[in-house]
Amino acid sequence: MKVPLPARQAVAAVIVVALLAAFPLIGGKYEIDLIARILVLAIFALSLELLVGQTGLVSFGHAAFFGLGAYTTALLLQDPDPRSFWLILAASMLVAGAYALPVAALSLRTRGVYFIMVTLAFAQLVYYVFHDTKIAKGSDGIYLTGVPEFSLAGWVPFNVTRSLPFYYVALGALCLVYALLVALGRSRFGRALAGIRVNEQRMRAAGFATYPYKIAAFVVAAMLAGLAGFLKATKDGYVNPEMLAWHESGAVLLMIILGGLGKWRGAVLGAFAFVLLQEFFKNDAVFGEFAKRWQLLLGFTIIACVLFLPHGLIGLPARLRQREHRHG
Amino acid sequence: MNATTFLVQCLNAVQYGLLLFLVASGLTLIFGAMNIINLAHGSFYMVGAYMAYALAPFVGDYLGGGFFTTLLVGLLLSIALGYVLEWGFFSFLYEREHLQQVLMTYGLILIFEELRSIIVGDDVHGVAAPAWLAGTIPLGSLMTYPVYRLFISAVCLLVALGMYLVLSRTRLGMAIRAGSVNREMAQSLGVNIDFLYRLVFAAGVALAVLAGMIAAPISSVYPGMGGQVLIICFVVVVIGGIGSVRGAFIAALLVGFVDTFGKVFFQEAAGVLVYLMMAAILLWKPEGLFRQG
Numbered sequence: 001m002k003v004p005l006p007a008r009q010a011v012a013a014v015i016v017v018a019l020l021a022a023f024p025l026i027g028g029k030y031e032i033d034l035i036a037r038i039l040v041l042a043i044f045a046l047s048l049e050l051l052v053g054q055t056g057l058v059s060f061g062h063a064a065f066f067g068l069g070a071y072t073t074a075l076l077l078q079d080p081d082p083r084s085f086w087l088i089l090a091a092s093m094l095v096a097g098a099y100a101l102p103v104a105a106l107s108l109r110t111r112g113v114y115f116i117m118v119t120l121a122f123a124q125l126v127y128y129v130f131h132d133t134k135i136a137k138g139s140d141g142i143y144l145t146g147v148p149e150f151s152l153a154g155w156v157p158f159n160v161t162r163s164l165p166f167y168y169v170a171l172g173a174l175c176l177v178y179a180l181l182v183a184l185g186r187s188r189f190g191r192a193l194a195g196i197r198v199n200e201q202r203m204r205a206a207g208f209a210t211y212p213y214k215i216a217a218f219v220v221a222a223m224l225a226g227l228a229g230f231l232k233a234t235k236d237g238y239v240n241p242e243m244l245a246w247h248e249s250g251a252v253l254l255m256i257i258l259g260g261l262g263k264w265r266g267a268v269l270g271a272f273a274f275v276l277l278q279e280f281f282k283n284d285a286v287f288g289e290f291a292k293r294w295q296l297l298l299g300f301t302i303i304a305c306v307l308f309l310p311h312g313l314i315g316l317p318a319r320l321r322q323r324e325h326r327h328g
Numbered sequence: 329m330n331a332t333t334f335l336v337q338c339l340n341a342v343q344y345g346l347l348l349f350l351v352a353s354g355l356t357l358i359f360g361a362m363n364i365i366n367l368a369h370g371s372f373y374m375v376g377a378y379m380a381y382a383l384a385p386f387v388g389d390y391l392g393g394g395f396f397t398t399l400l401v402g403l404l405l406s407i408a409l410g411y412v413l414e415w416g417f418f419s420f421l422y423e424r425e426h427l428q429q430v431l432m433t434y435g436l437i438l439i440f441e442e443l444r445s446i447i448v449g450d451d452v453h454g455v456a457a458p459a460w461l462a463g464t465i466p467l468g469s470l471m472t473y474p475v476y477r478l479f480i481s482a483v484c485l486l487v488a489l490g491m492y493l494v495l496s497r498t499r500l501g502m503a504i505r506a507g508s509v510n511r512e513m514a515q516s517l518g519v520n521i522d523f524l525y526r527l528v529f530a531a532g533v534a535l536a537v538l539a540g541m542i543a544a545p546i547s548s549v550y551p552g553m554g555g556q557v558l559i560i561c562f563v564v565v566v567i568g569g570i571g572s573v574r575g576a577f578i579a580a581l582l583v584g585f586v587d588t589f590g591k592v593f594f595q596e597a598a599g600v601l602v603y604l605m606m607a608a609i610l611l612w613k614p615e616g617l618f619r620q621g
């Protein structure tokens with residue numbers, strides 16, 4: 001009997017989450033921290049997928065919102081007194097969203113390559129503000145002095161900056177964001193965004209004011225990136241301007257394309273693939289002396305992936321089936 | 329700020345702007361003619377700077393040395409590099425979406441950086457300007473200005489003039505312009521478009537390499553110099569209007585002036601100014617100053 005697709009997907013999602021939840025049982029501290037880092041990046045990648053994959057707006061400045069979330073967290077934790085986890089989380093998301101609103105309103109007047117460049121320009125702006133001025137210790141970066149206090153109705157179950165608690169907080173956050181985005185994608189709002197991606201003229205003709213929809217998508221994406229930035233800062237205890245640099249915007253764009261655009265799971269898969277590939281090529285047990293040259297292999301792998309997997313990793317099964325079909 | 333300081337800053341701004349133009353013109357030419365977003369263009373600039381450093385000893389040993397001989401060898405190598413890269417890599421990108429081009433050329437950046445690290449290492453190097461260009465000329469009673477910077481401006485101006493003449497006055501330039509407007513139509517009228525693309529690409533690489541080579545004595549040679557110049561060149565290309573060489577020229581000078589005087593008047597906010605200007609210009613003209621048809 002063939003199980004219908006949505007049910008199969010739900011089962012797959014539950015299995016993946018269960019496996020991730022069980023991972024700390026077998027993984028050491030290093031592996032747990034590594035996966036936790038990926039979980040945070042997966043949230044970041046998902047937020048960009050909302051823009052690029054769902055709405056068709058290629059932003060090359062998404063790191064700005066990631067970095068703004070992280071810097072908000074760092075600047076709010078400059079004295080040793082504990083501050084509420086939830087308060088800082090809300091502040092990080094709000095700051096990212098507040099900057100995204102004017103950026104979206106202005107940059108959405110352009111399109112195509114120009115939009116890519118304007119978003120980059122607004123991200124560089126934030127980069128230079130934190131890099132050149134003394135707001136947050138300039139290019140040296142800034143340490144978090146305090147710790148966000150994770151409290152549920154007055155009860156503080158754990159110190160969220162420790163490896164294991166952080167791992168589960170990040171996993172929980174990823175599940176929530178994923179569920180939120182899936183729901184969003186199925187809502188009227190999500191359908192409108194998909195319509196804008198496919199044919200904006202027709203959407204406008206159908207009576208949709210597309211401009212506010214795109215602004216809303218941009219702001220939501222930025223707030224989720226701010227959430228990822230908050231988690232990243234909480235985990236590392238340190239923030240520097242490189243988090244805002246265009247390399248970071250490029251890397252996250254790379255993740256979602258590597259994973260496959262148009263599907264939420266592509267973004268998560270891409271974050272895992274990108275970081276694990278990096279770790280694999282850096283592994284000197286496998287590559288010996290050559291591990292220092294990991295960028296070379298990563299570069300070739302990226303090119304090969306685009307050449308042979310134009311639809312990303314999520315397109316891989318379909319491609320294999322196609323090939324079997326041809327040979328079989 | 330007195331008149332002499334002002335003059336010095338103006339000369340600096342013009343020199344920086346013209347150098348940017350040299351890199352950005354290749355980028356905009358490749359974009360205009362072949363519709364390719366090439367993130368690896370900054371790497372060509374980096375390759376040029378490292379060539380200026382690494383080729384000098386070889387040229388000294390086998391060809392009798394000399395700044396211009398090194399420049400010439402570098403240019404020939406870069407044309408070969410561009411030709412081979414177009415044939416072996418970029419010609420596969422024409423049919424792809426912009427996003428995929430971004431990805432693949434990003435991969436290329438990583439490869440170039442790592443090859444550079446393997447071949448010449450990660451150290452910062454200085455490159456000496458040739459002796460007869462190393463002096464300074466007096467400006468007013470107190471200030472002097474290095475001759476080499478004037479030399480850079482002169483070279484860039486000559487190249488700009490040459491490009492203008494080739495693009496607007498020759499048959500080759502006509503073919504390039506025709507190919508960028510409509511590829512199939514140009515092809516059916518007898519233009520060998522594959523060869524043309526290869527040529528344009530090689531020229532673009534050579535321009536970036538030339539910029540890197542002549543900039544090496546004033547900027548020194550360091551890892552990551554490609555990434556820095558890449559972003560600012562994209563800004564120039566976008567402000568000028570993608571595909572427009574004339575636009576890139578104006579935009580490069582604008583960026584040169586805003587950046588140089590920004591650093592004089594507001595040290596801390598200097599980095600921001602160029603991007604603010606770009607945002608403002610694009611809001612006024614969403615397709616840049618001189619969008620090609």
